[in-house]
Amino acid sequence: MAHVSLRGIQKVYPNGFKAVHGVDLEVRDGEFMVFVGPSGCAKSTLLRMIAGLESITGGELHIGEQLVNALPAKQRGIAMVFQNYALYPHMKVRENLAFGLKLAGTPKAEVEQRVLEAARLLEMEHLLDRYPKQLSGGQAQRVAVGRAIVKRPAVFLFDEPLSNLDAKLRASMRVRLTELHQTLRSGGRPATVVYVTHDQVEAMTMGERICVLKDGSIQQVDVPAALYERPANAFVAGFIGSPEMNLHKVDLAQGAVHWGGVQLPLPPAKAARVGMRQGAVTLGLRPEHLTAQRTHAGAVPLPGRLRFMENMGSEVFVHAEIGGLRFTSRVPPDALGDLATKARGEAHTFHAQAQACHVFDADTGVNLLL
Numbered sequence: 399m400a401h402v403s404l405r406g407i408q409k410v411y412p413n414g415f416k417a418v419h420g421v422d423l424e425v426r427d428g429e430f431m432v433f434v435g436p437s438g439c440a441k442s443t444l445l446r447m448i449a450g451l452e453s454i455t456g457g458e459l460h461i462g463e464q465l466v467n468a469l470p471a472k473q474r475g476i477a478m479v480f481q482n483y484a485l486y487p488h489m490k491v492r493e494n495l496a497f498g499l500k501l502a503g504t505p506k507a508e509v510e511q512r513v514l515e516a517a518r519l520l521e522m523e524h525l526l527d528r529y530p531k532q533l534s535g536g537q538a539q540r541v542a543v544g545r546a547i548v549k550r551p552a553v554f555l556f557d558e559p560l561s562n563l564d565a566k567l568r569a570s571m572r573v574r575l576t577e578l579h580q581t582l583r584s585g586g587r588p589a590t591v592v593y594v595t596h597d598q599v600e601a602m603t604m605g606e607r608i609c610v611l612k613d614g615s616i617q618q619v620d621v622p623a624a625l626y627e628r629p630a631n632a633f634v635a636g637f638i639g640s641p642e643m644n645l646h647k648v649d650l651a652q653g654a655v656h657w658g659g660v661q662l663p664l665p666p667a668k669a670a671r672v673g674m675r676q677g678a679v680t681l682g683l684r685p686e687h688l689t690a691q692r693t694h695a696g697a698v699p700l701p702g703r704l705r706f707m708e709n710m711g712s713e714v715f716v717h718a719e720i721g722g723l724r725f726t727s728r729v730p731p732d733a734l735g736d737l738a739t740k741a742r743g744e745a746h747t748f749h750a751q752a753q754a755c756h757v758f759d760a761d762t763g764v765n766l767l768l
C-alpha cells in the first residue's frame with residue numbers, strides 16, 4: 399500500500415525527444431487510477447518511469463514517503479502487468495505464479511499460501527496444474543495478473559493488459575479486475591493501481607479517477623462523471639464518450655451560437671459565462687443531447703436533414719446534417735417519432751438540449767463555461 403506522487407516529472411529521451419512535459423499528479427493510497435490518451439501520448443513512458451524501467455530526466459517521484467528517482471525497479475515494491483504477458487511455457491500455472499517468489503527466497507510454505515490465495519482471488523484454482531498453452535487468452539491474462547498479486551506489491555502497474563483480448567473477453571476482464579480491486583479493499587488490503595489504456599470505455603468503467611493525457615501533458619484529472627459532464631477542454635470532451643461529442647466551429651454573438659443559418663441560443667447561465675465574447679468558438683453537444691423529438695422543455699429546434707441511421711437495438715445513432723454540419727444524435731428506438739419513417743435526405747427538425755451544451759475556445763480548446 400502506498401501513494402504515488404509525481405511532481406514536475408519530465409522525460410527527454412536520449413535522442414532529444416521530449417515525451418513528458420512536467421506532470422504533477424497524486425495517485426492516492428489504494429486508488430484505481432487510469433491513464434488514458436491516444437497512442438503516443440506517453441502513457442507507457444510515465445508508467446515505466448514509475449516502475450523504474452525508464453530513467454526520470456526531471457522532477458521527483460515518490461512511492462509512499464520515499465523518493466525513488468534513483469531506486470532500482472526491484473526495490474520499488476511495484477508489480478507490472480503488460481499487454482504481452484510472457485508466461486514461462488515449460489512451467490505449470492502454479493510454477494509460473496511461484497517463480498518470482500522462489501527467486502526472492504520466500505519460504506516454501508508462504509509461497510504456496512500466496513499462490514493459492516491469488517488463484518482463489520482470480521478464480522483459477524482449477525487452472526493451477528495446466529501449462530500456458532492449455533489456457534485461453536483470458537485465462538493466461540489472469541495468470542499474468544496473479545503473478546503480480548503474489549508479490550503483494552505496494553503498487554500495481556498495468557500497461558494495456560487487455561489489448562490483446564477480443565471484445566467480449568475484454569469486457570469480462572474489465573469487470574474481473576474492478577472486482578479484484580474492490581475485494582482487496584474490502585479484505586483490508588487495498589491496492590494502489592495505475593492502469594494505462596487508450597480505450598476510453600476501459601478508463602470510464604474501471605477508473606476511480608482518470609488522468610487524460612495528450613502529447614505528454616495532463617489534460618484533466620477527475621472522476622469519470624466529472625470528465626464526462628465537465629470536460630476541461632475540447633480534447634477531453636472529444637476523447638471521452640462514445641459516440642463522440644459533436645464538436646464544431648461556430649460563431650458566437652449575443653449569447654447564441656450560429657452556423658449555416660441555424661441559431662442555438664445559450665441558456666441564461668451559460669450566456670452569462672461567455673459574457674460579451676464574440677466570434678469563433680467550438681460548440682460541443684453530446685449525441686444524447688440532440689434528440690429526434692421535442693422531449694425537453696427548453697429544447698431548441700434545429701432544422702436539418704436525415705443522413706442515415708444506425709440501429710444498435712437499444713438505441714439508434716441518427717446521423718444528421720444541421721446547418722451544413724454533421725451531427726450524431728443518440729435516441730432510444732421508441733423516441734424516433736416521425737423520423738422513424740423518414741428516408742435519407744429528408745428534412746427533419748432535431749432538438750438540442752441547450753442547457754447541456756459546451757462552448758470551447760476555438761484556438762486553445764479551453765471550456766469557456768466552467
Ligand SMILES: Nc1ncnc2c1ncn2[C@@H]1O[C@H](COP(=O)(O)OP(=O)(O)O)[C@@H](O)[C@H]1O
Pocket residue numbers: 411412413415417435436437438439440441442443444
Ligand atoms: N526510446 C525512445 N526514444 C525516443 N522516443 C521514444 C522512445 N520511446 C517512446 N518514445 C516516444 O515517446 C512518445 C510516447 O511514447 P509512449 O510512452 O510509448 O506512448 P503511449 O504509451 O501513450 O502510446 C512517443 O512519441 C514515442 O514515439
Ligand SMILES: [Mg+2]
Pocket residue numbers: 441442443
Ligand atoms: Mg503504450
